[in-house]
Amino acid sequence: MDYIDSGDILNEGDRIKPRKIKQAIVEIVSDSGEGAQKCGQSFGAISAKMGNGVWTVEIIPAEIQPPARSREGASGIRVRIGSDKVTNMGNHADLVIALNEQVLYGRIRQDAYNENTLMFIENKWAKSEQESVRQQYSEALLKFKELGIQVIEISMEEECLKLMPDPRKGKNMWILGLLCYMYDRDIPKAENQIRKIFKKKTDEVIDLNIKLLQAGYDWARENLPFHYEVTPMDVDDDMVVMNGNEALSLGVMASGIELCSMYPITPATSVSHHLAEYFERVGGIVHQAEDEISAIGFAIGASFAGKPAVTVTSGPGLALKTEFIGLAVMAEIPLVIIDVQRGGPSTGLPTKVEQSDLLAAIYGEAGDAPKIVLAAATIEECFHFVVLARKLAESFRTPVILLSDANLATGVQPFPRPKIDPLWLTNPIDQSPWKDGAWPFGWDEKTGTSKRPIPGQKGGMYTVTGLAHGQTGKVAYDPEINQASVESRSRKIASFQKSLKSPKINGDPEGDILLVGWGSTLGAIEEAVADARAEGLKVSSLHLRFLFPIVPGLVDIFKRFKKVITVEINYSDTLGHPMVNQENRRYAQLAWLLRAQTHMDIDCFSNVYGQPLNPEKVLKMIKRELKIENSEVKV
Amino acid sequence: MLVQTHELCSVPSLDHDYGMEDYGKGVARWCPGCGGHSILTTVQRVCKDMQYEPEKTVVVSGIGCSGRFPHYMGTYGFHGLHGRAFPVASGVKFRRPDLNVFVVTGDGDCCSIGAAHWVHAIRYNMKMVALLFDNGIYGLTKKQTSPTSPLGTHSNTHPRGSVLPPINPIQTTLGLANVSFVAQTVDWNSAHLYATIRKAAEHPGLAFVRIVQRCPAFMRDLYGDIAVNPKNLILLSHENGINLKPKARQAFGRVIEHDPSNIHKAREHAEINNGIPIGLLYQNTDNARYDEYGAHNIGMGVEEKKQNLESLLDQYSTSNSV
Structure with a gap:
């Protein structure tokens, strides 16, 4: 998203009309305990209530209370809002609001920002009594500007001090107010959100936070040249x-x-x-x-x-x-x-x-x-x-x-x-008498399923055991019984698999690459596929919900693509290392499973950076696989 | 039989007179002379005398010789994992206060691999009878040192004698938070065994009974002396304790008056080392019971659940406010 070029603060009294944008990615980062997550969650909730697509992801430091102003101690949240459904955290942030400059280093290392990112930084550190802090602050600002990031310093603390003596616990709602102006959010909805999150607190606390919200909003209106509108979706459904x-x-x-x-x-x-x-x-x-x-x-x-x-x-x-x-x-x-x-x-x-x-x-x-x-x-x-x-x-x-x-x-x-x-x-508890003569493991020959007796059922008395047992439930070491009982338990899974449908393909049913994912990566994969297809690439994806047993029809689907690649957030060896070859390569877990189940040469793209997958990384991989050199995607 | 029994209360069957045969199943496959046989018969007798409905009775065990116990009961049974009888039994009881629950566990099961659950089961104090079959040795796996084997026990894991003093299960249990019932008995005195398990079954909370048990296969000598010389058994006697008929008392060489409400005295007796204190060491019927907490809201109807769930979803609705 391109912002207004000027990084200057507007003169008092200037007004601008909101510019319509399709989506925005906002981060709020701070030391632990400064309420950044509460602020972001509220921004997300207000946006959802307005009918926008929303996805939030928390930025959590590994330590409970990392030292203040530490580079890897960023605590906060990313909120992505859009005019359509939002299914993942997106790529680089459009805006980051930082309560100190140090925590930004860690996020930069995690590739959260690029030259299009706008940074709002609390500037109280410029006036710190400690020389080292003042120095760190000015160094950081220089560094961020070198990276091409637009940096705007804001006296958040000073503004909040007008309303309260210790803004540590109030700045987040002031920032919420700023965001509400910047993205044209509905103020009554924001006030309601404050009432909801502080419902266990006194009226005084609620009033103060609403004042902070209003102050942030007013300040932004007076001072910021940024004003956007993210049009909500037309949703008939009642949403939660x-x-x-x-x-x-x-x-x-x-x-x-x-x-x-x-x-x-x-x-x-x-x-x-x-x-x-x-x-x-x-x-x-x-x-x-x-x-x-x-x-x-x-x-x-x-x-x-x-x-x-x-x-x-x-x-x-x-x-x-x-x-x-x-x-x-x-x-x-x-x-x-x-x-x-x-x-x-x-x-x-x-x-x-x-x-x-x-x-x-x-x-x-x-x-x-x-x-x-x-x-x-x-x-x-x-x-x-x-x-x-x-x-x-x-x-x-x-x-x-x-x-x-x-x-x-x-x-x-x-x-x-x-x-x-x-x-x-409904509760499964059945206390009617157990059918006379029925076994506690009366495995159906075809499906392997059986009905279980529940304590309280007259005539159903049996002893559960982890030892090998047959249909009567009695311990049995007989080889035939063990073979039959293990078979029955396996058959249940097969008969369940028979009831499953072949998965839906996102995109064309044939092409150059099929990405296969599972779990939370759905949104990022599908967004990358949409971007790739928009560029004319023959890429599709499918996403598995049933991992065991595996769904039917996969071989037929896979056969129609030149290459099948799983996309996962777990470890796999990358070919190219001198110790790794086709024989000893360890595959990502779904790839391993699919290779075993389909006997097909399925590749994988996976990593363990501990970060949610973003669409850009998937798109880059797709282009690498298709040997498209002049990739427009920048890291 | 009553047509309907409410989930909340245990209503004994009215048209039934359960006999011993209703509580038995199969032939116990413990060694001849094993203490397990007499404990099995005694538990069946207690069930019969309490007229527990077999279908409303669940016996949960772990792994070991004692673990086979539920297979020989005509009730519901759960022969689970090594050391984990307490968690399973607690789960059974938590939302089914109408069930009568027995836990059968051995010295390895309870005091070694499942020790964490023992500690917490005592603290949960859910109404059930816990029987510790303590023969001081691992029998099923053929003679390894158990946590209750006396110092110097020669076993397959300590051929030159065990090197650590044993855990005293009674002493340990009496030191745990929220303990409400601790008794000790022996497998070879059927009158005392019966009176103890009966008292345990009547206790409103977790009744922990350590049964000093003979293992003729691997620990023939452990309780040999004690079994033949009644002077080694010290009977704890009190009007609120486990009471025997005068004739049955004669089997005990020594008798001590002990008030089971006195936990300090109970702890003292638990540490007696020149004999085995037999009887009720401690009982407190007022302790907090986790099964009462577990059952406090059972039986809500589908309509009410749905209504409350809808109002909960309202809180997450995007259309519930401005």
Whole structure:
């Protein structure tokens, strides 16, 4: 987006008309605890309420409280708003508002800005009592200008001091006011948003924050030459706006699950925070267990007793739960396991996005333990896939792993309000007598499915065991029985696969390149494909929601493209390194899976920078693959 | 049988008179002389005397010789993972207060691999009976040192004798937050075993019973002396304790008066090292119960759920305000 060339502040009294733009990417960055995220979330929520497409992504430092003014300590948020649906964080920011200049270095290193980025920087540091701070400030400004970034210094602190003695906790709402002017946001909606976020605070606090909002707005109107309008969409649907973890939580509530058994782990925990706040209103409850293992054991116990349950975790927790997941497969106990993935291995990058639990989710258990694995690609799917996961868990008497990730967890996006079906909310508890003579594992010869007895059912008494057992449920070491029982559990998955449809292709059904993605990268991939196709490139994409079992029809689709490449946020070896060759190359996880399932030469494009994927990187890769040298895309 | 039983309360069957045969299943495959046999019969007797509906009774175990227990009960059973009986049992009970839950666990299961869950199960204090089958050795895997094996025990993992002092499960349990019922008994005194498990079943909270158990295969000598010489058993006696008929008391060489409401005395007795204190060491019926918390909002109807969910979604609606 091209801004007005002049970086000068307007003279008092000047007015300009808003210029229409299709979209804007705004970042607010600061030290931890300065309310940048609250400001950005509010800006996103107001925009969503106005009918704009929105995507937000939080910028989270690894430490809880990094030292002030540290280069890698940026805490904040990126908000992308548009006239159409927004599905990803986009490329470079159009505007960044920084409460200190140091935190910008880290974001520059992460390629968040380019020469079109406008920077608003708090200028109180220029007057700091410490010489070193003054020096750092002037050095940084020089450096940023060298990079071609337009820098505008703003006395945010000074302006806020007119309203309050300690602006540390108020500057964010002043900035919100500035943004509301700059992007022509609706002030009554902004005021309502303030009332909502401060609903637990006193009227005084609310009034002060509304004054700050107004002051920021007025200041911008008087002083800024920038005034844009991002036209809202015509949406008939009743929309809701929330982040992925809130959507998972609401999905749990809507699915009829009535127990969430969890242990705190980033970035999954906020699902349980949300549930802890609201679950009891819809007849559910959260159990915080003593550890990850106990959390899933407790959920399995509840589910065995007929109470639908979920456990919510992230990679390290999933690893700890594997033995119990194996038991749930073996004992055929329905269970929903939500894994909000983060960077790994081990403790890894707790607050950063990665999609590296796919193979662990599918194959993580000892022994042969097939189960259903799904991945949500949007915030909306975070909601609906929990409902689906519970249904599948009970229909196929199996654990279902639902994968989300750190990008979806904190990303905010509007979507059509779900229409709650009362059937979702029904409890499976059946206390009518068990059919006389029926076995607790009466596997249907064709489908492998069976009906389970639930404690309380007269005549259904059986003992669940993780030991090998036949249809009667009794421990059996007979070789034939073991072969047949492992087969039955596998057959269930096959019969589920038979009910799936072939995935839809985004773009033409044939061409040079087909990109295959899964999870939160959907928006970035599809935007890159749209850009590539606009340039006449023969590129399409498809996005998988069912990872195990794999959906039907893939071989036929893949055959129609010269090259198939998976796009993932996990590790793969890059050919070209002296130690890496075709024989020992490690593929990205979906590529690995698809190669195994389709026997086709599927390539991959993946990395583990801990950053959400942006469309530009995908587009660059497409051009590299098609050997288009004069790429217009700049890094 | 009542036509309807509400989820919230346990209503004993009215037209049924359950007999021992209703609680048994199959033939127990423990070694001859194993303490497991007498414990199994005793639990079945307690179920019968309490007239627990077999379909409303769940026995949860871990892994080890004791883990086989649910397979021999005519109730619902859950033979799960090594060390993880407590989490599963707690999950069963949390939203199903109408179920009678037993936890069967061994010394390796409870005091070693599942020790974290033991600590927290005591603190949760959910109404269930937890039976620790403590034979001081790993039996199923053939004689490895257990956390309760006496110092110097010769085993396949410590052929020259074990090198650490054992955990005393009673002492440990009595040191845990929110502990509400701790008793100790022996597998070979059926009157005391019965009275203890019966008392445990009646306790409103988690009743932890350590059963000193013989293992004829691998720890023949551990309790050999004690079993033949009743002087080594110290009976804790009190009107609020586990009471035996006068004749049954004669099996005990020593008797100490102990008020089970006194936790300090209980801890003292737990540390007796020249004999085994048998009886109710501690009971408190007023402790917080996590199963009551778990059941506080069960049974909400679909309509109400839907209505509340809709009003929750309103909060996220883009059209609910200006």
